[in-house]
Amino acid sequence: INAEYMGENESYVTMTVNLFRDIRLPLNRRFKALRVKESIYPEDVEVCVVVRPPVGKFMGKCRPISNIKKVTTMGALKREYVTPDEKQQFGESFGVFIVDRALYEQFLRWVGMRQWSKKHPYMLRLPPGYDTPQIAHAVRVILGQTGVTLQDRQLNYDIKIARESQSPETVARNAMESLKMFCALFPAALDSVFSIQIKLPHSPVLPIYAADPAVRHLLIRKIEAHQQKEERKRIWREKKRADFIELVKRRRLAREAKQLAWREREEAKLLERERAQQEEEFLPIE
Secondary structure (H helix, E strand, O other): OOOOOOOOOOOEEEEEEEEOOOOOOOOOOEEEEEEOOOOOOOOOOOEEEEOOOOOHHHHHHHOOOOOEEEEEOHHHHHHHOOOHHHHHHHHHOOOEEEEEHHHHHHHHHHHOHHHHOOOOOEEEOOOOOOOHHHHHHHHHHHHOEEEEEEOOOOOEEEEEEEEOOOOHHHHHHHHHHHHHHHHOOOOOHHHHEEEEEEEOOOOOOEEEEEOOHHHHHHHHHHHHHHHHHHHHHHHHHHHHHHHHHHHHHHHHHHHHHHHHHHHHHHHHHHHHHHHHHHHHHOOOOO
């Protein structure tokens, strides 16, 4: 299960996307936020923000934002939550976690990915210069997203698209918006998708899309075209890099030659002054 954001007792609608076997994904787990039309979180969802010290600057700025209930640092978390049970309790205490980009990987390593099998933290750039309106806007943007974690050799992905209490129209709009962003992650876009199902909390799976297996060759053709395009981009980048390195090398050689010529001129001037001084010392006295 990927990017399960609600608590374990929450009821929500899930969209399952199945990909063709020809799709290749990155070997490392990679979390991707997906935009939705209407937030899948309740209005009073509690948010925990992990920032870099000093925490006092952010606490004053975050206090007017009603959803933010805790602002802390990695050092405080490590001192307060030590055992796996304490970390799990911390993970269940808030509906959404927002972590500063500079601390994101450290936060995941500290808490352990098993604790986040049903709730994945969001990454956000939080410079000290942010004021309250900017932080509030960033929180609103995050609360208007769902997400998915991509991993190689995984072909089935569950994406939360709505709460059980939300209307069917909201479910449809969120499904279309998140699916559009999810398919944009693959070279063949929607042609990478083999089937789509909607799963409600208390109902069987509802299939809403199934690709024709006969069009699989179109997927392969698009993937090959994408690979060729990426290869051309790679060659162009390598050429640009080689040209830049050659330019830097030429400039360095020209600078060194200029410095050498300057040193030679200075040494020649110094020798000339010393010779003139010696000639003055040995002049006969009249």
